Amino acid sequence: MHRWLSDxxxxxxxxxxxxxxxxxxxxxxxxxxxxxxxxxxxxxxxSGDFDDWHPPxxxxxxRQLLPIAHGPAPMLAxxxxxxxxxxxxxxxxxxxxxRRRLAIAFAIASLLPLPVVLMAEIIKDSLMAALLxxxxxxxxxxxxRGRPVARVIALALIVCAATLRFNALPACLPLAIALLPAxxxxxxxxxxxxxxxxxxxIAAALPLANRAVGAKPSGVGLSLVIFDLGGITRFSxxxxxxxxxxxxxxxxxxxxxxxxxxxxxxxxxxxxxxxLGFDAMDDVFKQSGESPYRHWLGAVLTxxxxxxxxxxxxxxxxxxxxxxxxxxxxVMGQIPxxxxxxxxxxxxxxxxxxxxxxxxxxxxxxxxxxxxxLAVGLLVVAPGLPSRRLVIPMALxxxxxGLGYLPASVACELRxxxxxxxxxxIATLIAGADxxxxxxxxxxxxxxxxxxxxFVTILCVVWRLT
Numbered sequence: 001m002h003r004w005l006s007d008x009x010x011x012x013x014x015x016x017x018x019x020x021x022x023x024x025x026x027x028x029x030x031x032x033x034x035x036x037x038x039x040x041x042x043x044x045x046x047s048g049d050f051d052d053w054h055p056p057x058x059x060x061x062x063r064q065l066l067p068i069a070h071g072p073a074p075m076l077a078x079x080x081x082x083x084x085x086x087x088x089x090x091x092x093x094x095x096x097x098x099r100r101r102l103a104i105a106f107a108i109a110s111l112l113p114l115p116v117v118l119m120a121e122i123i124k125d126s127l128m129a130a131l132l133x134x135x136x137x138x139x140x141x142x143x144x145r146g147r148p149v150a151r152v153i154a155l156a157l158i159v160c161a162a163t164l165r166f167n168a169l170p171a172c173l174p175l176a177i178a179l180l181p182a183x184x185x186x187x188x189x190x191x192x193x194x195x196x197x198x199x200x201x202i203a204a205a206l207p208l209a210n211r212a213v214g215a216k217p218s219g220v221g222l223s224l225v226i227f228d229l230g231g232i233t234r235f236s237x238x239x240x241x242x243x244x245x246x247x248x249x250x251x252x253x254x255x256x257x258x259x260x261x262x263x264x265x266x267x268x269x270x271x272x273x274x275x276l277g278f279d280a281m282d283d284v285f286k287q288s289g290e291s292p293y294r295h296w297l298g299a300v301l302t303x304x305x306x307x308x309x310x311x312x313x314x315x316x317x318x319x320x321x322x323x324x325x326x327x328x329x330x331v332m333g334q335i336p337x338x339x340x341x342x343x344x345x346x347x348x349x350x351x352x353x354x355x356x357x358x359x360x361x362x363x364x365x366x367x368x369x370x371x372x373x374l375a376v377g378l379l380v381v382a383p384g385l386p387s388r389r390l391v392i393p394m395a396l397x398x399x400x401x402g403l404g405y406l407p408a409s410v411a412c413e414l415r416x417x418x419x420x421x422x423x424x425x426i427a428t429l430i431a432g433a434d435x436x437x438x439x440x441x442x443x444x445x446x447x448x449x450x451x452x453x454x455f456v457t458i459l460c461v462v463w464r465l466t
Contacts, residue, residue, distance in 0.1 A: 007103075011095035014107040015088055021111050022084050028349035029120035032072030034335045034342055038122040042072070043339075049216075055124050055206070056215035057163035071342055072122045082130035083119045084110070086137040090426070093141045094433075102433040109425055113356030114366055117331045118418050120353075124164045129419040131161035132171060132397070136426060139179055140390055151179050162205035167408050170400035171419055172202045178393035219282060225296045226281050227263035227410045231310025232303045234258040240299040240306075242284045247275050260313045261327060263410035311406060318405050318412040319369040321456070322463045330361035330414045361414060364457060368402055368417035371424045373456040375399035377449035378427050381441045385434040391427045398423030 034042065041054050045062035058075075065074035087110035094103035110116075119126050138154035158176050162168040176198040177185065185191040232240040239250040247253055257265050257274035264270055266277040273279070285292045300307045316322055333354055335343050344350060364370040378395040382388045402420040409416070435441075441449070 007095045007098060007100065010100055010103060011092050014091050014095075014103060018084060018088060018091070018107055018110055021116070022080060024349050025080065025116055025120055025353070026076075028347060028353050029076070029117075029344060030073070031342060032076030033117075033121045033332050033344065034072050034338065035121060035123050035332055036336055037124070038072065038075075039336060039338045046070075050213055051218040052210050052215045053218040053220045055164045055209075056213045057160075057206075057209040058124055058127060060213040071340065075122045075127070076120065079119055079122070079126055079130045082127075082134045083115075086130070086133040089137040089141055093137075099433055099437075101436065102429060105429045105433070106426075109429060112365065112425075113353060113360045114330070114414070115418065115422060117353050117357040118415050121332055121415065123415060125415040125418050128161045128164040128168060128171075129422055131157045131164075132175065132419055133422055133426075135161070135175055135179070136394060136423070139175060139393070140426075140430070144182060144389065148181075151181070154179050159201065159205050162202045163209040164206075166206055167401070167404045168206070169199065169202050170404045171397050171423075173199055174393040174396040174400065176202065178389065219278075222278060222282060222285075222292055223263050223267070223410050224408060225292045226266045226276070226278060228296060228307065228310065229281075229299055230254050230258040230263075230266060230276065231260070231314070232299050232306045234306075235309040236303045236306035238303065238306075240303065241276055241281065242288060242290060242295055244276070244280060244284050246280070250276060260310070261317050261412050314409060314412070315406045318409050318416070319372065319402065320367040320414075321369040321460065324464060326362070327412050327414075329358070330366060331357045364460070365421075366414065367460055368414075368420055369456055370453070370460065371417070371421050372399055372402045373452040374428060375402075375420075375424045376452045378424070378431055380449035381435075381445055382427075382431060384441045384445070385431055385439050387430045387434050391431045391434075394423050394427035394430075398427070 037054055041059045042062065044050050044056075044059045045066065048063060050056040050059050061078075062075055068074050087106060090106040091103045091110075094100075094106055115129075119130065135154040135157040138150050138157075142150050155176060158172045158179075162172050173195070177191075177194060180194055180198075183190075185194050229240045232238075233251060233254045237251060239254075241247075241250050241254070244250070253275055257276060259265050266274050266281075268277065268279050281292070285295070317327055320327065331354065360366050375395040375398050378391055379399070382391040382395065385391055398420040401423070402417055405416060440446070
Protein backbone atom coordinates (compact mmCIF):
# COMPACT_ATOMS: atom_id res chain seq x y z
CA MET A 1 0.00 0.00 0.00
CA HIS A 2 2.81 2.40 0.93
CA ARG A 3 4.67 1.61 -2.31
CA TRP A 4 1.49 2.19 -4.34
CA LEU A 5 1.00 5.60 -2.73
CA SER A 6 4.65 6.40 -3.31
CA ASP A 7 4.41 5.47 -6.99
CA UNK A 8 1.23 7.50 -7.32
CA UNK A 9 2.91 10.50 -5.70
CA UNK A 10 5.89 10.17 -8.03
CA UNK A 11 3.60 10.13 -11.07
CA UNK A 12 1.80 13.22 -9.80
CA UNK A 13 5.07 15.11 -9.34
CA UNK A 14 6.30 14.14 -12.80
CA UNK A 15 3.00 15.06 -14.45
CA UNK A 16 3.04 18.41 -12.68
CA UNK A 17 6.53 19.14 -13.99
CA UNK A 18 5.45 18.18 -17.50
CA UNK A 19 2.35 20.38 -17.23
CA UNK A 20 4.50 23.34 -16.26
CA UNK A 21 6.75 22.85 -19.28
CA UNK A 22 3.67 22.49 -21.50
CA UNK A 23 2.32 25.77 -20.12
CA UNK A 24 5.65 27.43 -20.81
CA UNK A 25 5.66 25.99 -24.31
CA UNK A 26 2.20 27.43 -25.00
CA UNK A 27 3.21 30.81 -23.61
CA UNK A 28 6.42 30.88 -25.65
CA UNK A 29 4.95 29.80 -28.97
CA UNK A 30 1.38 31.12 -28.90
CA UNK A 31 -0.55 31.16 -31.19
CA UNK A 32 1.55 28.44 -32.86
CA UNK A 33 4.74 28.51 -34.92
CA UNK A 34 3.54 28.63 -38.51
CA UNK A 35 6.02 27.82 -41.29
CA UNK A 36 5.94 28.67 -44.98
CA UNK A 37 4.20 25.33 -45.54
CA UNK A 38 1.53 25.88 -42.92
CA UNK A 39 0.91 29.45 -44.10
CA UNK A 40 0.02 28.00 -47.50
CA UNK A 41 -2.10 25.31 -45.83
CA UNK A 42 -3.96 27.86 -43.72
CA UNK A 43 -4.84 29.81 -46.85
CA UNK A 44 -6.37 26.68 -48.35
CA UNK A 45 -8.16 25.90 -45.09
CA UNK A 46 -9.80 29.32 -45.27
CA SER A 47 -10.80 28.97 -48.91
CA GLY A 48 -11.71 25.29 -48.90
CA ASP A 49 -9.87 24.96 -52.22
CA PHE A 50 -7.40 22.15 -51.53
CA ASP A 51 -4.54 20.79 -53.60
CA ASP A 52 -2.20 17.96 -52.71
CA TRP A 53 1.13 19.83 -52.45
CA HIS A 54 0.76 19.58 -48.69
CA PRO A 55 -1.51 17.01 -47.00
CA PRO A 56 -5.12 18.01 -47.75
CA UNK A 57 -6.31 16.00 -44.75
CA UNK A 58 -4.52 18.45 -42.48
CA UNK A 59 -6.00 21.41 -44.35
CA UNK A 60 -9.46 19.86 -44.11
CA UNK A 61 -9.04 19.35 -40.36
CA UNK A 62 -7.87 22.93 -39.98
CA ARG A 63 -10.97 24.13 -41.85
CA GLN A 64 -13.23 22.22 -39.45
CA LEU A 65 -11.57 24.03 -36.55
CA LEU A 66 -12.23 27.53 -37.94
CA PRO A 67 -15.56 27.90 -36.06
CA ILE A 68 -13.59 27.40 -32.83
CA ALA A 69 -10.86 29.90 -33.65
CA HIS A 70 -9.05 31.25 -36.66
CA GLY A 71 -5.31 30.97 -36.91
CA PRO A 72 -2.84 28.28 -35.83
CA ALA A 73 -3.97 28.00 -32.18
CA PRO A 74 -6.40 25.04 -32.67
CA MET A 75 -3.78 23.03 -34.54
CA LEU A 76 -1.22 23.82 -31.86
CA ALA A 77 -3.67 22.58 -29.24
CA UNK A 78 -4.15 19.27 -31.08
CA UNK A 79 -0.43 18.63 -31.50
CA UNK A 80 0.41 19.47 -27.92
CA UNK A 81 -2.55 17.52 -26.54
CA UNK A 82 -1.43 14.40 -28.41
CA UNK A 83 2.23 14.83 -27.45
CA UNK A 84 1.76 15.50 -23.74
CA UNK A 85 -1.09 13.02 -23.32
CA UNK A 86 1.11 10.31 -24.86
CA UNK A 87 4.04 11.00 -22.56
CA UNK A 88 1.72 11.36 -19.56
CA UNK A 89 0.29 7.95 -20.40
CA UNK A 90 3.78 6.46 -20.57
CA UNK A 91 4.71 7.99 -17.20
CA UNK A 92 1.54 6.71 -15.52
CA UNK A 93 1.97 3.24 -17.03
CA UNK A 94 5.56 2.98 -15.80
CA UNK A 95 4.68 4.29 -12.33
CA UNK A 96 1.76 1.87 -11.95
CA UNK A 97 4.03 -0.98 -12.99
CA UNK A 98 6.46 -0.01 -10.24
CA ARG A 99 9.13 1.00 -12.75
CA ARG A 100 9.97 4.30 -11.09
CA ARG A 101 13.19 5.00 -12.95
CA LEU A 102 11.46 4.39 -16.27
CA ALA A 103 8.68 6.81 -15.31
CA ILE A 104 11.28 9.46 -14.51
CA ALA A 105 13.08 8.72 -17.78
CA PHE A 106 9.86 9.16 -19.79
CA ALA A 107 9.19 12.49 -18.09
CA ILE A 108 12.70 13.74 -18.83
CA ALA A 109 12.42 12.54 -22.43
CA SER A 110 9.28 14.60 -22.92
CA LEU A 111 11.24 17.74 -22.00
CA LEU A 112 14.01 17.44 -24.59
CA PRO A 113 14.31 20.81 -26.38
CA LEU A 114 14.14 19.65 -29.98
CA PRO A 115 10.85 17.71 -29.72
CA VAL A 116 9.33 20.42 -27.52
CA VAL A 117 10.07 23.15 -30.06
CA LEU A 118 9.21 21.05 -33.11
CA MET A 119 5.86 20.17 -31.56
CA ALA A 120 5.12 23.89 -31.44
CA GLU A 121 5.60 24.09 -35.22
CA ILE A 122 2.34 23.70 -37.13
CA ILE A 123 3.60 21.25 -39.71
CA LYS A 124 2.66 17.82 -41.04
CA ASP A 125 5.77 16.15 -39.58
CA SER A 126 4.94 17.27 -36.06
CA LEU A 127 1.30 16.27 -36.34
CA MET A 128 2.25 12.86 -37.76
CA ALA A 129 4.79 12.30 -34.99
CA ALA A 130 2.22 13.30 -32.35
CA LEU A 131 -0.34 10.85 -33.75
CA LEU A 132 2.18 8.00 -33.88
CA UNK A 133 3.40 8.86 -30.38
CA UNK A 134 -0.15 8.60 -29.06
CA UNK A 135 -0.63 5.27 -30.84
CA UNK A 136 2.67 4.03 -29.39
CA UNK A 137 1.64 5.02 -25.87
CA UNK A 138 -1.48 2.89 -26.28
CA UNK A 139 0.64 0.01 -27.56
CA UNK A 140 2.88 0.26 -24.50
CA UNK A 141 0.02 0.52 -22.01
CA UNK A 142 -2.23 -2.31 -23.22
CA UNK A 143 -1.60 -5.94 -22.26
CA UNK A 144 -0.60 -8.50 -24.86
CA ARG A 145 -4.21 -9.70 -25.13
CA GLY A 146 -7.57 -7.99 -25.01
CA ARG A 147 -8.39 -4.28 -25.06
CA PRO A 148 -9.94 -4.27 -28.57
CA VAL A 149 -11.26 -0.70 -28.27
CA ALA A 150 -7.83 0.66 -27.37
CA ARG A 151 -6.28 -1.24 -30.27
CA VAL A 152 -8.83 0.17 -32.71
CA ILE A 153 -8.20 3.70 -31.45
CA ALA A 154 -4.45 3.27 -31.86
CA LEU A 155 -4.86 1.84 -35.36
CA ALA A 156 -7.12 4.76 -36.27
CA LEU A 157 -4.44 7.17 -35.09
CA ILE A 158 -1.92 5.38 -37.29
CA VAL A 159 -4.19 5.61 -40.34
CA CYS A 160 -4.67 9.32 -39.65
CA ALA A 161 -0.89 9.72 -39.49
CA ALA A 162 -0.58 7.94 -42.83
CA THR A 163 -2.69 10.65 -44.50
CA LEU A 164 -0.04 13.26 -43.70
CA ARG A 165 3.05 12.04 -45.54
CA PHE A 166 3.55 10.03 -48.73
CA ASN A 167 6.41 8.15 -47.05
CA ALA A 168 4.55 7.29 -43.84
CA LEU A 169 4.26 3.56 -44.62
CA PRO A 170 7.59 2.43 -43.07
CA ALA A 171 6.83 4.40 -39.89
CA CYS A 172 3.27 3.13 -39.54
CA LEU A 173 3.51 -0.52 -40.57
CA PRO A 174 5.59 -1.94 -37.65
CA LEU A 175 3.31 -0.24 -35.12
CA ALA A 176 0.14 -1.43 -36.85
CA ILE A 177 1.36 -5.03 -36.90
CA ALA A 178 2.31 -4.86 -33.21
CA LEU A 179 -1.19 -3.60 -32.34
CA LEU A 180 -2.96 -6.51 -33.98
CA PRO A 181 -4.18 -9.28 -31.64
CA ALA A 182 -1.54 -11.99 -31.23
CA UNK A 183 -3.64 -14.74 -32.88
CA UNK A 184 -3.85 -12.67 -36.07
CA UNK A 185 -0.08 -12.98 -36.54
CA UNK A 186 0.57 -16.29 -34.79
CA UNK A 187 1.68 -18.18 -37.91
CA UNK A 188 3.75 -17.17 -40.92
CA UNK A 189 0.70 -17.25 -43.18
CA UNK A 190 -1.34 -15.09 -40.83
CA UNK A 191 1.56 -12.73 -40.28
CA UNK A 192 2.09 -12.40 -44.02
CA UNK A 193 -1.59 -11.75 -44.63
CA UNK A 194 -1.71 -9.18 -41.82
CA UNK A 195 1.39 -7.49 -43.21
CA UNK A 196 -0.10 -7.20 -46.70
CA UNK A 197 -3.48 -5.96 -45.49
CA UNK A 198 -1.98 -3.38 -43.12
CA UNK A 199 0.44 -2.18 -45.80
CA UNK A 200 -2.39 -1.81 -48.30
CA UNK A 201 -4.58 0.15 -45.88
CA ILE A 202 -1.75 2.46 -44.81
CA ALA A 203 -0.57 3.05 -48.38
CA ALA A 204 -4.12 3.83 -49.51
CA ALA A 205 -4.81 6.27 -46.67
CA LEU A 206 -3.20 9.32 -48.30
CA PRO A 207 -4.68 9.04 -51.82
CA LEU A 208 -8.11 8.12 -50.45
CA ALA A 209 -8.03 11.09 -48.05
CA ASN A 210 -7.00 13.39 -50.88
CA ARG A 211 -9.89 12.17 -52.99
CA ALA A 212 -12.35 12.37 -50.11
CA VAL A 213 -11.68 16.08 -49.54
CA GLY A 214 -11.64 16.87 -53.25
CA ALA A 215 -7.99 17.90 -53.43
CA LYS A 216 -6.73 18.88 -56.87
CA PRO A 217 -3.46 17.40 -58.16
CA SER A 218 -0.56 19.83 -57.90
CA GLY A 219 2.16 17.79 -59.55
CA VAL A 220 4.09 17.64 -56.28
CA GLY A 221 5.79 14.43 -57.40
CA LEU A 222 7.57 16.39 -60.11
CA SER A 223 9.75 18.03 -57.46
CA LEU A 224 11.43 14.69 -56.71
CA VAL A 225 11.78 13.91 -60.42
CA ILE A 226 13.45 17.25 -61.16
CA PHE A 227 15.75 17.05 -58.14
CA ASP A 228 16.90 13.57 -59.16
CA LEU A 229 17.36 14.58 -62.81
CA GLY A 230 19.43 17.53 -61.63
CA GLY A 231 21.55 15.24 -59.46
CA ILE A 232 22.06 12.71 -62.24
CA THR A 233 23.07 15.50 -64.63
CA ARG A 234 25.46 16.97 -62.08
CA PHE A 235 27.24 13.71 -61.24
CA SER A 236 27.22 12.15 -64.71
CA UNK A 237 28.02 15.27 -66.73
CA UNK A 238 25.30 14.18 -69.16
CA UNK A 239 21.98 15.95 -69.67
CA UNK A 240 19.26 13.84 -68.04
CA UNK A 241 16.46 16.38 -68.49
CA UNK A 242 13.88 16.16 -71.26
CA UNK A 243 14.78 18.22 -74.31
CA UNK A 244 14.00 21.93 -73.85
CA UNK A 245 14.63 24.25 -76.80
CA UNK A 246 14.90 27.24 -74.45
CA UNK A 247 18.00 25.87 -72.71
CA UNK A 248 21.15 25.73 -74.86
CA UNK A 249 23.48 23.95 -72.44
CA UNK A 250 21.49 22.05 -69.78
CA UNK A 251 24.62 20.62 -68.14
CA UNK A 252 26.13 24.06 -67.60
CA UNK A 253 22.83 25.56 -66.49
CA UNK A 254 22.23 22.72 -64.05
CA UNK A 255 25.69 23.20 -62.57
CA UNK A 256 24.50 26.54 -61.23
CA UNK A 257 21.07 25.25 -60.19
CA UNK A 258 21.86 22.00 -58.43
CA UNK A 259 22.33 22.06 -54.67
CA UNK A 260 22.58 18.66 -52.96
CA UNK A 261 20.89 19.97 -49.79
CA UNK A 262 17.48 20.65 -51.32
CA UNK A 263 15.52 21.04 -54.52
CA UNK A 264 14.34 24.61 -53.86
CA UNK A 265 16.56 26.18 -56.54
CA UNK A 266 14.33 24.41 -59.11
CA UNK A 267 11.12 25.73 -57.54
CA UNK A 268 9.06 28.73 -58.60
CA UNK A 269 9.25 30.54 -55.26
CA UNK A 270 12.96 31.40 -55.33
CA UNK A 271 14.14 34.83 -56.45
CA UNK A 272 15.93 33.49 -59.53
CA UNK A 273 14.15 30.32 -60.78
CA UNK A 274 16.28 27.79 -62.63
CA UNK A 275 15.55 27.51 -66.38
CA LEU A 276 15.30 23.75 -65.75
CA GLY A 277 12.92 24.25 -62.85
CA PHE A 278 9.41 23.14 -61.99
CA ASP A 279 7.41 25.38 -64.30
CA ALA A 280 9.68 24.79 -67.29
CA MET A 281 9.79 21.01 -66.87
CA ASP A 282 6.06 20.83 -66.20
CA ASP A 283 5.46 22.56 -69.54
CA VAL A 284 7.95 20.32 -71.35
CA PHE A 285 6.39 17.10 -70.07
CA LYS A 286 2.87 18.30 -70.83
CA GLN A 287 3.79 19.34 -74.36
CA SER A 288 5.64 16.10 -75.14
CA GLY A 289 3.06 13.85 -73.47
CA GLU A 290 5.86 11.88 -71.82
CA SER A 291 5.34 10.67 -68.27
CA PRO A 292 7.84 12.38 -65.96
CA TYR A 293 8.09 9.18 -63.92
CA ARG A 294 8.93 7.09 -66.98
CA HIS A 295 11.56 9.62 -67.97
CA TRP A 296 12.94 9.57 -64.41
CA LEU A 297 13.14 5.77 -64.43
CA GLY A 298 14.96 5.81 -67.76
CA ALA A 299 17.50 8.31 -66.41
CA VAL A 300 18.09 6.25 -63.27
CA LEU A 301 18.60 3.04 -65.24
CA THR A 302 20.91 4.79 -67.71
CA UNK A 303 23.03 6.47 -65.03
CA UNK A 304 22.72 4.33 -61.87
CA UNK A 305 26.09 5.39 -60.44
CA UNK A 306 25.33 9.11 -60.82
CA UNK A 307 21.90 8.58 -59.29
CA UNK A 308 23.46 6.74 -56.34
CA UNK A 309 26.05 9.51 -55.85
CA UNK A 310 23.33 12.14 -55.85
CA UNK A 311 21.07 10.25 -53.46
CA UNK A 312 23.88 9.34 -51.04
CA UNK A 313 25.24 12.89 -51.06
CA UNK A 314 21.83 14.28 -50.22
CA UNK A 315 21.07 11.59 -47.64
CA UNK A 316 24.38 12.23 -45.89
CA UNK A 317 23.33 15.86 -45.40
CA UNK A 318 19.74 14.92 -44.58
CA UNK A 319 20.75 12.68 -41.67
CA UNK A 320 23.59 14.99 -40.51
CA UNK A 321 26.25 12.31 -40.92
CA UNK A 322 29.55 13.55 -42.37
CA UNK A 323 28.88 17.28 -42.35
CA UNK A 324 30.87 20.22 -41.03
CA UNK A 325 28.57 23.19 -40.72
CA UNK A 326 24.97 23.55 -39.64
CA UNK A 327 22.89 22.46 -42.62
CA UNK A 328 20.20 25.01 -41.82
CA UNK A 329 18.49 26.40 -38.76
CA UNK A 330 17.15 23.31 -36.95
CA VAL A 331 13.94 25.00 -35.82
CA MET A 332 11.94 28.03 -36.90
CA GLY A 333 12.50 31.09 -34.76
CA GLN A 334 9.60 33.24 -35.93
CA ILE A 335 6.51 33.04 -38.12
CA PRO A 336 7.31 34.19 -41.67
CA UNK A 337 5.46 37.23 -43.08
CA UNK A 338 1.83 36.36 -43.80
CA UNK A 339 -1.42 38.01 -44.89
CA UNK A 340 -3.07 37.65 -41.48
CA UNK A 341 -0.42 39.22 -39.29
CA UNK A 342 0.29 36.10 -37.22
CA UNK A 343 3.56 36.36 -35.35
CA UNK A 344 5.23 35.19 -32.15
CA UNK A 345 5.61 37.72 -29.38
CA UNK A 346 9.26 37.80 -28.25
CA UNK A 347 9.60 36.55 -24.68
CA UNK A 348 12.30 34.99 -22.47
CA UNK A 349 10.81 31.47 -22.67
CA UNK A 350 10.82 31.60 -26.48
CA UNK A 351 14.49 32.55 -26.39
CA UNK A 352 15.36 29.75 -23.97
CA UNK A 353 13.45 27.07 -25.84
CA UNK A 354 14.95 28.20 -29.13
CA UNK A 355 18.49 28.25 -27.77
CA UNK A 356 18.04 24.83 -26.21
CA UNK A 357 16.81 23.33 -29.47
CA UNK A 358 19.59 24.93 -31.49
CA UNK A 359 22.21 23.78 -29.00
CA UNK A 360 20.95 20.20 -28.90
CA UNK A 361 20.94 20.08 -32.71
CA UNK A 362 24.75 20.28 -32.51
CA UNK A 363 24.88 17.20 -30.27
CA UNK A 364 24.06 13.57 -31.13
CA UNK A 365 20.48 14.31 -30.04
CA UNK A 366 20.13 16.34 -33.24
CA UNK A 367 21.85 13.89 -35.58
CA UNK A 368 19.27 11.56 -37.20
CA UNK A 369 22.04 9.15 -38.20
CA UNK A 370 22.89 8.72 -34.50
CA UNK A 371 19.31 7.73 -33.69
CA UNK A 372 19.25 5.32 -36.64
CA UNK A 373 22.47 3.67 -35.47
CA LEU A 374 20.97 3.39 -32.00
CA ALA A 375 17.89 1.73 -33.52
CA VAL A 376 20.10 -0.88 -35.21
CA GLY A 377 21.68 -1.69 -31.88
CA LEU A 378 18.28 -1.98 -30.21
CA LEU A 379 17.14 -4.46 -32.83
CA VAL A 380 20.19 -6.58 -32.05
CA VAL A 381 19.53 -6.80 -28.31
CA ALA A 382 15.70 -6.65 -28.36
CA PRO A 383 14.98 -10.36 -29.07
CA GLY A 384 16.30 -11.26 -25.61
CA LEU A 385 14.41 -8.57 -23.69
CA PRO A 386 11.11 -9.01 -21.81
CA SER A 387 9.72 -5.91 -23.57
CA ARG A 388 10.69 -7.02 -27.06
CA ARG A 389 7.07 -6.71 -28.25
CA LEU A 390 7.48 -2.94 -27.68
CA VAL A 391 11.15 -2.33 -28.42
CA ILE A 392 11.23 -4.08 -31.80
CA PRO A 393 8.29 -2.29 -33.50
CA MET A 394 9.28 1.10 -32.06
CA ALA A 395 12.93 0.81 -33.12
CA LEU A 396 11.96 -0.64 -36.49
CA UNK A 397 9.44 2.14 -37.10
CA UNK A 398 11.99 4.85 -36.40
CA UNK A 399 14.76 3.19 -38.38
CA UNK A 400 12.71 2.39 -41.48
CA UNK A 401 11.17 5.84 -41.53
CA GLY A 402 14.60 7.45 -41.39
CA LEU A 403 15.95 5.18 -44.13
CA GLY A 404 12.94 6.07 -46.27
CA TYR A 405 14.45 9.47 -46.91
CA LEU A 406 17.31 7.88 -48.86
CA PRO A 407 15.29 7.41 -52.09
CA ALA A 408 12.53 9.98 -51.50
CA SER A 409 13.72 13.28 -50.09
CA VAL A 410 14.11 16.71 -51.67
CA ALA A 411 15.10 18.73 -48.59
CA CYS A 412 16.98 18.28 -45.33
CA GLU A 413 14.98 19.92 -42.55
CA LEU A 414 15.46 18.31 -39.17
CA ARG A 415 11.69 18.09 -38.61
CA UNK A 416 11.58 15.20 -41.09
CA UNK A 417 13.27 13.01 -38.50
CA UNK A 418 11.19 13.98 -35.49
CA UNK A 419 9.40 10.65 -35.46
CA UNK A 420 12.65 8.70 -35.81
CA UNK A 421 14.02 10.52 -32.76
CA UNK A 422 10.90 9.96 -30.64
CA UNK A 423 10.38 6.32 -31.63
CA UNK A 424 13.98 5.30 -30.98
CA UNK A 425 14.07 7.35 -27.77
CA ILE A 426 11.10 5.51 -26.29
CA ALA A 427 12.41 2.13 -27.45
CA THR A 428 15.78 2.93 -25.85
CA LEU A 429 14.24 3.86 -22.51
CA ILE A 430 12.15 0.68 -22.38
CA ALA A 431 15.11 -1.49 -23.38
CA GLY A 432 17.32 0.26 -20.85
CA ALA A 433 14.77 -0.33 -18.11
CA ASP A 434 14.67 -4.03 -18.96
CA UNK A 435 18.44 -4.27 -18.70
CA UNK A 436 18.47 -2.25 -15.49
CA UNK A 437 16.21 -4.91 -13.98
CA UNK A 438 18.64 -7.67 -14.93
CA UNK A 439 17.70 -8.68 -18.49
CA UNK A 440 21.20 -8.23 -19.82
CA UNK A 441 22.05 -9.70 -23.24
CA UNK A 442 25.24 -11.67 -23.73
CA UNK A 443 28.49 -9.76 -23.88
CA UNK A 444 29.01 -10.53 -27.58
CA UNK A 445 25.49 -9.41 -28.46
CA UNK A 446 25.91 -6.22 -26.47
CA UNK A 447 29.22 -5.41 -28.16
CA UNK A 448 27.72 -6.12 -31.55
CA UNK A 449 24.78 -3.84 -30.71
CA UNK A 450 27.03 -1.01 -29.53
CA UNK A 451 29.27 -1.13 -32.60
CA UNK A 452 27.03 0.87 -35.01
CA UNK A 453 26.44 3.62 -32.47
CA UNK A 454 30.12 3.86 -31.53
CA PHE A 455 31.17 3.86 -35.19
CA VAL A 456 28.70 6.59 -36.16
CA THR A 457 29.45 8.72 -33.10
CA ILE A 458 33.21 8.63 -33.68
CA LEU A 459 32.89 9.44 -37.38
CA CYS A 460 30.45 12.28 -36.75
CA VAL A 461 32.61 13.88 -34.06
CA VAL A 462 35.89 13.49 -35.94
CA TRP A 463 34.38 14.84 -39.17
CA ARG A 464 32.98 17.88 -37.39
CA LEU A 465 36.28 18.62 -35.67
CA THR A 466 38.45 18.38 -38.79
